[in-house]
Amino acid sequence: MRYYSTRGGAGSFSAAEAIKLGLAPDGGLFVPAAAPAPLALDGLPGASYREIAAAVLQPFLPDFSPAEIEGAAFSAYSAARFDNPSVTPLHRLDDGLFFLELWHGPTCAFKDIALQLLPHLLRGAMKKTGERSDIVILAATSGDTGKAALEGFRDVPGTRILVFYPEQGVSEMQKRQMVTQEGANVGVAAVRGDFDDVQAGVKEIFNDGALARVLAERGFKFSSANSINWGRLIPQVVYYFSAYLELRRGGAVRPFEKVNFVVPTGNFGNILAGYYARRMGLPVQRLICASNANRVLTDFINTGIYDRNRPLVQTTSPSMDILISSNLERLLFEVTGHDAARVRSWMEQLRDRGRYRVDPATARAVGELFWADCAGDDKAGRAIRGTYREHGYLIDPHTAVGRVVYEKYRAATGDRTKTVIVSTASPFKFNASVARALLDGDRPGGQDEFTLLRLLSEVTGIKIPPALDGLAEKPVLHDAVVNREQMKQKVLDFLGVK
Numbered sequence: 001m002r003y004y005s006t007r008g009g010a011g012s013f014s015a016a017e018a019i020k021l022g023l024a025p026d027g028g029l030f031v032p033a034a035a036p037a038p039l040a041l042d043g044l045p046g047a048s049y050r051e052i053a054a055a056v057l058q059p060f061l062p063d064f065s066p067a068e069i070e071g072a073a074f075s076a077y078s079a080a081r082f083d084n085p086s087v088t089p090l091h092r093l094d095d096g097l098f099f100l101e102l103w104h105g106p107t108c109a110f111k112d113i114a115l116q117l118l119p120h121l122l123r124g125a126m127k128k129t130g131e132r133s134d135i136v137i138l139a140a141t142s143g144d145t146g147k148a149a150l151e152g153f154r155d156v157p158g159t160r161i162l163v164f165y166p167e168q169g170v171s172e173m174q175k176r177q178m179v180t181q182e183g184a185n186v187g188v189a190a191v192r193g194d195f196d197d198v199q200a201g202v203k204e205i206f207n208d209g210a211l212a213r214v215l216a217e218r219g220f221k222f223s224s225a226n227s228i229n230w231g232r233l234i235p236q237v238v239y240y241f242s243a244y245l246e247l248r249r250g251g252a253v254r255p256f257e258k259v260n261f262v263v264p265t266g267n268f269g270n271i272l273a274g275y276y277a278r279r280m281g282l283p284v285q286r287l288i289c290a291s292n293a294n295r296v297l298t299d300f301i302n303t304g305i306y307d308r309n310r311p312l313v314q315t316t317s318p319s320m321d322i323l324i325s326s327n328l329e330r331l332l333f334e335v336t337g338h339d340a341a342r343v344r345s346w347m348e349q350l351r352d353r354g355r356y357r358v359d360p361a362t363a364r365a366v367g368e369l370f371w372a373d374c375a376g377d378d379k380a381g382r383a384i385r386g387t388y389r390e391h392g393y394l395i396d397p398h399t400a401v402g403r404v405v406y407e408k409y410r411a412a413t414g415d416r417t418k419t420v421i422v423s424t425a426s427p428f429k430f431n432a433s434v435a436r437a438l439l440d441g442d443r444p445g446g447q448d449e450f451t452l453l454r455l456l457s458e459v460t461g462i463k464i465p466p467a468l469d470g471l472a473e474k475p476v477l478h479d480a481v482v483n484r485e486q487m488k489q490k491v492l493d494f495l496g497v498k
């Protein structure tokens with residue numbers, strides 16, 4: 001299978017090239033020439049997560065051997081990395097509703113699923129394309145991605161990773177997760193400034209041709225682990241299959257019975273993986289797109305108009321505080337039958353005017369696959385409290401947005417199809433908001449997140465995830481704070497280049 005750009009730039013690319021490049025040369029995103037053939041579910045009933053991963057990934061990665069893919073999946077999803085033997089276990093709320101827990105990895109959020117595997121794919125891709133340099137991953141992070149990338153790339157041979165975060169711009173828990181990061185090939189530095197400063201600094205380093213030449217001579221090459229890399233999307237297709245197979249095994253669905261998935265959405269990566277799973281024959285009825293107060297996708301799916309001209313709202317589900325959902329570009333390419341000219345024109349309108357409207361046929365095609373609505377912080381908070389009080393099950397603020405939107409979907413459509421809500425973060429990772437919701441608004445004043453972690457565990461009787469427990473006692477290994485102008489020097493120091 002070859003890959004093409006959504007913007008129609010010349011040429012096709014191998015999977016290895018697509019993963020190594022990340023972004024297509026014409027600024028578009030890589031998409032497969034065709035969706036893989038349907039996967040025979042009957043061949044997989046007793047398969048482990050890692051075996052399902054190998055079966056799902058293989059058709060997307062024809063230039064990787066089965067042994068390479070199995071090896072990658074087995075290292076990525078080992079018991080040392082995921083604290084649950086199912087990797088992504090299902091929690092049954094009642095006969096019709098299930099939560100797919102994607103947060104049993106090292107950083108307690110769903111980005112681990114992709115970022116544990118990506119380093120292996122990237123290394124394979126470098127080898128296949130004859131790249132002999134060490135890969136240097138540079139990342140600017142506002143929280144979750146940086147930590148997940150650090151954990152994914154730590155001690156992976158042939159790679160280095162350096163993460164910059166805004167000194168005042170991340171939560172206590174997130175900062176602590178990063179500054180205590182272990183691994184021989186990792187670096188972390190705070191930058192005096194906000195997230196935009198950090199991101200601009202990293203972009204400048206990426207675009208510095210002279211620096212790239214100096215580093216190339218020393219055997220280093222920059223790469224990126226950001227969420228538009230195709231290598232981050234395909235690992236996410238796997239858990240849609242594993243969820244369905246677990247429902248089948250438990251007798252919750254009949255063979256070929258369709259199910260809905262509700263996905264708390266920001267950059268549209270997670271839910272797009274569900275779309276590809278459906279294209280590969282998974283019996284999916286509806287993909288329900290759940291947004292927080294930043295409801296660009298809700299509006300788009302319901303009106304055909306994408307409009308980012310609105311203020312970004314800070315919510316209790318910060319990983320979904322996004323106004324440009326990059327991966328939507330891939331969906332538009334697919335539903336228009338690979339019409340790159342139309343996609344390019346929409347993306348240019350988005351860049352120039354912050355807005356575009358798709359034609360009625362495209363809007364209809366999107367509406368047939370997806371249903372969308374949104375939930376504000378208040379409603380999400382009430383869903384956390386309600387789900388806990390009624391079922392003794394604790395969910396995080398992102399997942400709570402999915403829970404609220406699912407209730408809206410049921411009320412609006414009357415659809416009783418069995419449904420899986422994709423749970424994207426551990427409630428302990430966003431403990432301040434969860435504690436506030438649970439304790440009915442009276443968060444005991446002045447307590448830090450570590451005290452709250454313990455309080456939450458005491459109140460609910462649920463164990464703190466190992467990855468967060470003990471974080472307060474871990475030694476700080478990365479205390480560098482730099483100005484934006486010093487970021488380039490930090491890169492050179494980190495790589496030992498004079």
Ligand SMILES: *Cc1c(COP(=O)(O)O)cnc(C)c1O
Nearest residue numbers: 265266267268269270319424425
């Ligand atoms: C990144 C993230 C999301 C959004 O996922 P997308 O793939 O960007 O739509 C939702 N919840 C959590 C906890 C996340 O970290």
